[in-house]
Amino acid sequence: MSGDPTYIINDASSIAQIVILVLGVYRALVMRRGFVDATYRSRALWSAFLMLVIAVTNAQFFFSFPNDVLGTVLGFAPFIAIIIVSFAFVDRSMLVAVRSDFFHRNPLHWLQLRIPASVVLVGSAALIFAAVTVSAQLANSGPGTNAPIWADLSYYQFFVVVVLILGYAAIGLIVAARRTPDKTLRRSIRLLGLALGSFVVSIVLSTIIPGDAGSILGDVFTLLATYVLYLSAMSLTTLGRVEKDAQAASR
Amino acid sequence: MSCVNTLISPASGPAVSQLVSTGVVTLDQLLGGDGYPDRSAILVVGPPGIGKEALGYWFMRSGLVQGDYCLYATHRPVSDVLRDMKGVGIESDRVPDWIASTGAPVKCDLRDPTAISFNIKDAVHKNRGRRVRVATDVLSPLLVLNPLEPMYSYWSQLVADLKQQDSVLLALAEDGMHPPNVLTTMEQLFDGVVEMRLYEEGLAITPLFRVKKMLGLPPLHGYFRFSVTNTGMEVLPRVR
Numbered sequence: 402m403s404g405d406p407t408y409i410i411n412d413a414s415s416i417a418q419i420v421i422l423v424l425g426v427y428r429a430l431v432m433r434r435g436f437v438d439a440t441y442r443s444r445a446l447w448s449a450f451l452m453l454v455i456a457v458t459n460a461q462f463f464f465s466f467p468n469d470v471l472g473t474v475l476g477f478a479p480f481i482a483i484i485i486v487s488f489a490f491v492d493r494s495m496l497v498a499v500r501s502d503f504f505h506r507n508p509l510h511w512l513q514l515r516i517p518a519s520v521v522l523v524g525s526a527a528l529i530f531a532a533v534t535v536s537a538q539l540a541n542s543g544p545g546t547n548a549p550i551w552a553d554l555s556y557y558q559f560f561v562v563v564v565l566i567l568g569y570a571a572i573g574l575i576v577a578a579r580r581t582p583d584k585t586l587r588r589s590i591r592l593l594g595l596a597l598g599s600f601v602v603s604i605v606l607s608t609i610i611p612g613d614a615g616s617i618l619g620d621v622f623t624l625l626a627t628y629v630l631y632l633s634a635m636s637l638t639t640l641g642r643v644e645k646d647a648q649a650a651s652r
Numbered sequence: 653m654s655c656v657n658t659l660i661s662p663a664s665g666p667a668v669s670q671l672v673s674t675g676v677v678t679l680d681q682l683l684g685g686d687g688y689p690d691r692s693a694i695l696v697v698g699p700p701g702i703g704k705e706a707l708g709y710w711f712m713r714s715g716l717v718q719g720d721y722c723l724y725a726t727h728r729p730v731s732d733v734l735r736d737m738k739g740v741g742i743e744s745d746r747v748p749d750w751i752a753s754t755g756a757p758v759k760c761d762l763r764d765p766t767a768i769s770f771n772i773k774d775a776v777h778k779n780r781g782r783r784v785r786v787a788t789d790v791l792s793p794l795l796v797l798n799p800l801e802p803m804y805s806y807w808s809q810l811v812a813d814l815k816q817q818d819s820v821l822l823a824l825a826e827d828g829m830h831p832p833n834v835l836t837t838m839e840q841l842f843d844g845v846v847e848m849r850l851y852e853e854g855l856a857i858t859p860l861f862r863v864k865k866m867l868g869l870p871p872l873h874g875y876f877r878f879s880v881t882n883t884g885m886e887v888l889p890r891v892r
Contacts, residue, residue, distance in 0.1 A: 428857065435850040435859040437880040439739055441701030501700050501826075503727055503762055503793040505753075582796045583700055583828040639699040639828050640852040643860070643875060 407613040414620040415459045418627040422456035425449075425631040432637050440500055441638070444493035448634045451490045454482045455627065473537035474530070481526050484563055487597065488522055491570045494590055498577035501586055508576040509569065518566050525562040528555045571597065585639045592633035599626030672783070672820045673718070675710030678887040682863070682876065688844060689867045690783075693811040693821040695791075695839060698848035702859065703880045704824040705733075706740045707848070708787035710885055711822050712748045721779040722748035725772055725788035727762055730755030741882040748787075749775060762793045765803075769810050776817055784819035791838070792826040800834055807841050843867035848878065861887055 426449045433445035458479035466472035495511050507513070532552035539546045571594055578590040599622050607619025673687040674680055680687045688694050696704045708724070715722040726733055730752045734744050750756035751771050758771050768790055776784050795803055807823075814821050823842070827835060827849075839845045845864040850857050859879070863872040878887045 424855075427855070431857045432850060435857060436701045437703035437706050437740065438701035438736070497700075503796070505728070582792075583826060585699065585828045638701065638850055640857065641849040641860075643851050643853060 407616055410617055411462070411620060414624050415462055418459050418624055419456050421627050421631050422452040422459070425452045425634045426456070429634045429637065432634075436638070440493070440496050444490070444497050445634075445637050447486065447490040447493045448637060451483070451486045452630060452634065454479060454486050455630070458483060469541055470534060470537040474534055477530070477533050481530065484567075485522065485526060487567065488519065488570065491567070491574060491593070491597075492519070494593060495570070495573055495577055497586065498574070498581045498590060501583050502577070502580040503582070504580075506580055508580070509573040511570075511573045511577075514569075518569075521562060522566055525559050529559040532556065567597070585636050589633050589636035592629050592636060596626045596630035596633055599623070599629060672785070673714045674707070675712070675714030676707070676885045676887060679885070682872075682887055683866060684869050688820050688822075690818060690820065691815045692843035692867050693815065693823065693841065694844040694846065694866075695823050695825055695842040696846050696848065697825045697827045697835060697839075699828050699850070700826055702848045702850065703878070703885070704848055705736060705789065706880045706885055707846075708789070708822055708824055709737050709740055709742050711785060711820075712787055713742050713746075715783070715785040716746040716748065718783075720783040720785050721776075722785045723751065723772065723775050723787075724748045725751040725760060725768065725786065725790055727753055727760055727790050727793050729753055739882065740880055741884060748785075751775070760790065762790065762797060765794050765798065765806060768794075769806065772810065773813050776814060776819060780817060782818070784814075784817060785822070786814065786819060787822040787824070789824045791823045792829050795825075795834060795838070796829055800837065804837060804841070807838065811841055839864070851875070858890075860890060 429445050429449035429452065433442050433449070436442045436445060461476065461479060466476045492511075492515055495508065495515070499505055499507065499512070532548070532555040536548040536552050539548055574590050574594055578587050578594075581587055581590075603619045603622035603626060606622060607615050609615070610618060671680075671683070671686040671688065672690055674683065696707055698704045712722045712724060724733065730750050731754075733750075733752070734747070737744060751758045751760045751768065753760050758775075760768055760771075762768075772786060772788070776786065791807070794806070798806075811821060825835065825838065827847075844866040846866075847862040847864055849860060849862075851860045858877065860875040861878040862875050863869075866872065875890045876887050877890050878885065
């Protein structure tokens with residue numbers, strides 16, 4: 402840890418995110434136990450998984466991985482995990498939205514496309530994983546060795562696949578949310594969309610704005626996304642408050 | 653334990669009402685004996701996924717075991733309901749009659765509430781002389797798709813017609829889909845109202861069950877824990 406204000410802000414932001422996410426994981430898992438319906442239980446579980454993976458990604462900034470093949474792969478794994486788990490959470494949310502729609506309409510043919518989309522996403526992730534591993538091996542084998550062209554291309558295909566599939570899923574979620582009459586579920590899906598959008602904005606800002614400004618802006622949006630994701634998890638179902646008068650009368 | 657028992661009033665002596673098993677032993681005990689009052693309409697309120705349907709499935713199951721006529725009117729396909737039943741440990745060796753969106757001889761079309769009501773009453777009247785159990789999840793969709801006033805009259809008429817016969821109606825309502833005044837209005841029509849919900853106390857989140865009112869019973873204050881597993885459902889006193 403350094404005395405540089407940017408580092409301090411980065412670290413404080415990461416710690417705050419980890420605390421919020423761990424709390425969110427706990428609450429999502431506790432809520433899952435309260436559900437009877439398998440679709441709702443599954444959605445709560447994937448919500449917890451997503452927050453856990455993001456928490457682990459944040460936590461890894463406090464550890465330095467060795468500059469070898471294993472270190473590179475371990476450093477890259479959480480990013481892939483976030484993409485895969487996001488897809489799973491979005492898919493579960495879509496199924497819940499379809500179920501709560503009285504007419505069980507199929508938003509943007511999601512019920513037919515979800516399996517092919519998941520196969521393409523996992524295949525694409527496996528390819529980029531292979532590319533990262535090969536590139537790291539070549540980099541460690543000495544100077545002057547370049548990554549093969551397929552490894553370079555695999556980076557591009559992965560981002561195209563992610564943008565297309567998650568973008569399509571996000572539009573499907575908006576359509577599905579409009580069709581569900583349950584206001585808690587609508588709020589949850591809307592917040593999920595906002596959280597994913599904030600993550601994308603944070604990645605874009607921290608990439609295109611050079612220096613500390615980009616880093617700090619990225620942190621602000623990541624923190625916002627984390628908090629909104631937490632709120633989304635809290636809206637997995639309506640939560641009641643125990644009335645004190647009924648409690649007292651029961652004694 | 654018999655499905656139908658007689659509630660004896662200690663003060664007056666004679667039978668005042670018959671009871672119909674809920675299908676959940678601990679809930680029967682909680683309701684002062686052996687279940688819901690006969691010739692009654694019960695409303696189960698709660699958010700999606702909490703287990704309202706499970707209560708309906710156990711109610712149906714209990715009726716089928718006892719030889720009652722059981723009718724399940726749902727806006728979902730029969731295959732979905734059967735899969736859910738299996739998920740809470742109810743095998744499909746005995747199934748109720750269906751009014752459903754697909755997979756049933758009688759179709760449930762939410763755009764035609766009159767047909768739904770007619771079909772329910774027709775099935776019940778054809779089984780005059782038998783105890784009848786009806787469970788339905790169409791209340792919330794109809795309330796969302798239609799104005800409150802005609803729906804109040806609709807449900808009022810349906811409940812009154814069913815209560816002419818030896819029957820119990822169990823209606824499931826999604827509380828997140830209606831303004832509070834709509835549910836409060838509908839609760840007036842029903843003889844019993846039970847609420848299932850996740851309650852938040854600090855960091856803890858607990859599934860609790862509340863009997864807001866029940867015909868023939870004094871007000872049941874307080875909350876009860878409940879759990880649904882693939883071996884059954886249980887309602888227990890809440891320990892604080």
